[in-house]
Amino acid sequence: MPKTAITVKGLSKRYFLGHQSTQESYQSLRDSIVRAVKGFARKAGDMARGKQILAGDSVEEFWALKGIDFEVEEGEVLGIIGHNGAGKSTLLKVLSRITEPTEGRIELNGRVASLLEVGTGFHPELTGRENIFLNGAILGMTKREIKEKFDEIVDFAEVKNFLDTPVKRYSSGMYVRLAFAVAAHLEPEILIVDEVLAVGDMKFQKKCLGKMKSISREGGRTVLFVSHNLSVIQTICKRCVVLKRGQVDFIGPSADAVARYLESESDFHWLRDPEKKPMSGCHFDEITLKVIGEDTPDPSVEITAKITNEKERELAFEVHLFNASGEGVALGLSGSVDRLKFEKGTAEHRWRFPAGRLATGSYGVSVRLNVPGVKVYDEVWQKLSFDFQSPPHPEHSYRIAQSWGHGSFMLDLEKA
Amino acid sequence: MQTILESGRSEKNYWKDLWRFRELFQVLAWRDISVRYKQTVIGILWAIIRPLLSTLIGTFVFGSMAGFASDVSAPYALVIFAGMLAWQFFHTALSDASNSLTTNANLISKVYFPRLIVPTASIMVALIDFAISFVLFLLMMLYFGHPPTWNILALPLFIVMGFFAVMGPSLWIASLNVKYRDFRYVIPFILQFGYFITPVLYPKFKIMEKIPEHLQILYYMNPMVGVIDGFRWCLIGSEFPLDWTAIASSIFITIFFMWLGIRQFRKMEKTFADLI
Numbered sequence: 001m002p003k004t005a006i007t008v009k010g011l012s013k014r015y016f017l018g019h020q021s022t023q024e025s026y027q028s029l030r031d032s033i034v035r036a037v038k039g040f041a042r043k044a045g046d047m048a049r050g051k052q053i054l055a056g057d058s059v060e061e062f063w064a065l066k067g068i069d070f071e072v073e074e075g076e077v078l079g080i081i082g083h084n085g086a087g088k089s090t091l092l093k094v095l096s097r098i099t100e101p102t103e104g105r106i107e108l109n110g111r112v113a114s115l116l117e118v119g120t121g122f123h124p125e126l127t128g129r130e131n132i133f134l135n136g137a138i139l140g141m142t143k144r145e146i147k148e149k150f151d152e153i154v155d156f157a158e159v160k161n162f163l164d165t166p167v168k169r170y171s172s173g174m175y176v177r178l179a180f181a182v183a184a185h186l187e188p189e190i191l192i193v194d195e196v197l198a199v200g201d202m203k204f205q206k207k208c209l210g211k212m213k214s215i216s217r218e219g220g221r222t223v224l225f226v227s228h229n230l231s232v233i234q235t236i237c238k239r240c241v242v243l244k245r246g247q248v249d250f251i252g253p254s255a256d257a258v259a260r261y262l263e264s265e266s267d268f269h270w271l272r273d274p275e276k277k278p279m280s281g282c283h284f285d286e287i288t289l290k291v292i293g294e295d296t297p298d299p300s301v302e303i304t305a306k307i308t309n310e311k312e313r314e315l316a317f318e319v320h321l322f323n324a325s326g327e328g329v330a331l332g333l334s335g336s337v338d339r340l341k342f343e344k345g346t347a348e349h350r351w352r353f354p355a356g357r358l359a360t361g362s363y364g365v366s367v368r369l370n371v372p373g374v375k376v377y378d379e380v381w382q383k384l385s386f387d388f389q390s391p392p393h394p395e396h397s398y399r400i401a402q403s404w405g406h407g408s409f410m411l412d413l414e415k416a
Numbered sequence: 417m418q419t420i421l422e423s424g425r426s427e428k429n430y431w432k433d434l435w436r437f438r439e440l441f442q443v444l445a446w447r448d449i450s451v452r453y454k455q456t457v458i459g460i461l462w463a464i465i466r467p468l469l470s471t472l473i474g475t476f477v478f479g480s481m482a483g484f485a486s487d488v489s490a491p492y493a494l495v496i497f498a499g500m501l502a503w504q505f506f507h508t509a510l511s512d513a514s515n516s517l518t519t520n521a522n523l524i525s526k527v528y529f530p531r532l533i534v535p536t537a538s539i540m541v542a543l544i545d546f547a548i549s550f551v552l553f554l555l556m557m558l559y560f561g562h563p564p565t566w567n568i569l570a571l572p573l574f575i576v577m578g579f580f581a582v583m584g585p586s587l588w589i590a591s592l593n594v595k596y597r598d599f600r601y602v603i604p605f606i607l608q609f610g611y612f613i614t615p616v617l618y619p620k621f622k623i624m625e626k627i628p629e630h631l632q633i634l635y636y637m638n639p640m641v642g643v644i645d646g647f648r649w650c651l652i653g654s655e656f657p658l659d660w661t662a663i664a665s666s667i668f669i670t671i672f673f674m675w676l677g678i679r680q681f682r683k684m685e686k687t688f689a690d691l692i
Contacts (some may be wrong), residue, residue, distance in 0.1 A: 098529035100686035
């Protein structure tokens with residue numbers, strides 16, 4: 001009977017968030033002064049009671065994790081998947097003792113090392129050699145362990161000729177390779193890894209992936225692994241936890257978990273807070289994203305928008321697509337030349353774009369109603385996202401992922 | 417090894433853990449030292465120039481202008497430098513350690529290790545600066561032809577005293593600084609204030625003459641008074657007798673601040689990552 005390495009019972013984590021109320025768009029000097037005085041009084045009170053100081057004038061509590069239960073056996077590699085904001089990172093932070101749980105209990109049997117970021121503590125002024133020792137010590141290796149593995153680390157990172165150069169002169173690729181190489185040679189009993197494989201070029205990614213696999217296969221080590229890359233998750237982990245809004249939505253075999261995750265999270269939803277309507281006279285009430293036909297070679301993304309319009313007018317609709325690092329990827333326009341006609345009242349509208357050549361990964365979506373170059377009526381900026389799995393290509397078996405650094409689109413080349 | 421994480425649970429292996437991470441402590445101190453003077457032209461010379469110039473100014477203003485030099489038989493520059501050694505250590509250690517948690521925010525929010533290591537490592541760095549200035553002090557003794565007496569053998573005791581005197585307040589301020597950045601602005605002020613009311617630039621008896629007897633106990637609340645007293649006795653000689661009241665109250669205040677600092681630090685350290 002295998003022993004349990006990690007037991008999590010009723011784990012919850014609460015944060016307090018401060019909000020700036022944005023009701024009044026015009027502010028007199030007097031209002032500002034009154035607000036400043038009120039804020040000062042509250043902050044002084046918080047400080048006297050030893051509470052956290054929050055920006056803004058209203059405070060809301062937010063449960064990043066709520067009632068999480070699961071167990072991990074010794075030697076098991078458990079995947080954790082979930083949408084942005086589902087609580088994955090918070091869970092890892094609590095497990096790696098960076099922050100304390102608000103409620104619940106965790107039992108860890110063994111030495112824990114966590115890798116939440118590549119190159120934590122790297123100092124730009126220090127040389128590669130020095131940074132290996134620094135980073136190793138920060139991740140919990142002893143000097144002797146680092147010395148033993150030094151050559152292996154250098155070989156893995158392919159930076160032999162630059163060992164005595166300050167890392168601030170490194171290219172970003174070299175930097176990341178060195179950082180990952182140190183981390184990959186950690187040997188704790190329990191390893192906690194956040195999305196760190198999404199670095200470097202494709203060749204290096206493959207190398208990292210191979211390393212991860214061998215760690216989990218031969219090491220007998222317990223690994224908790226978070227990734228957006230569903231195919232990687234499925235190859236490395238037998239079992240997965242699906243997190244949804246801070247709660248465990250599903251635990252079970254990876255294939256089932258991934259299916260569950262895709263069906264529950266690939267459509268995403270935004271609802272307007274009724275107290276925060278723009279004054280422009282035309283605004284979004286509700287937006288839903290959905291990936292349609294994911295298993296077919298021709299998937300598409302559907303955007304359903306409920307729009308309230310106070311009087312009949314002609315507008316354009318824009319869709320902006322961002323990759324997982326927040327860089328713009330594509331722009332979709334509807335009605336920018338011949339405006340779309342919007343009737344008075346509230347109605348549902350639907351737009352669709354083909355997604356067959358998109359790379360695997362997570363995409364942010366922003367939408368906007370405007371008269372281009374003249375006036376923006378309403379926009380929902382960076383609040384929606386969907387996860388996407390590249391479909392198999394009809395002619396070859398090559399599928400790309402955003403994290404490989406080739407961009408977010410695959411081009412079809414035709415021989416001319 | 418089993419670890420249990422629960423809200424408000426005080427860690428059973430706290431001090432053991434600290435010992436297990438002792439190498440990280442060395443590495444962080446070494447990092448701060450080796451980074452300190454990178455990309456400066458004169459490098460380590462900065463550690464010499466600062467106390468040297470302060471001593472020069474102090475000797476001129478207090479020794480010559482105010483005429484204190486005639487009240488002591490030892491060279492006045494040495495008297496000031498002895499005080500400056502202790503004070504510069506206190507100054508560097510307190511300001512670096514108090515900000516150490518916020519300057520290492522990226523580490524604290526991404527990796528676990530006993531947080532106590534960070535401020536302690538920055539105090540160690542201040543000790544290195546102290547060692548450099550100390551060599552300079554010995555050279556100045558040669559120059560002035562004022563050799564050290566056997567008293568110097570007691571100096572390590574006072575260095576340890578100074579170490580703990582700065583450690584307590586540092587821990588206390590460092591942990592509060594994570595939550596309330598106001599302290600970042602308070603520290604330089606406290607240090608400037610302290611520079612003048614602590615007997616750094618003048619011998620202690622000069623200020624004691626001006627303070628009524630029943631208020632002198634208040635003056636002794638400054639833990640550095642006892643430390644600087646000890647430094648002068650060790651380095652200049654018995655012309656500056658040991659003041660046991662000052663030393664006793666320094667020790668008392670130091671213990672109080674260590675208790676306060678460690679208590680505050682341990683109470684808050686589990687939330688550092690959320691607040692930083």
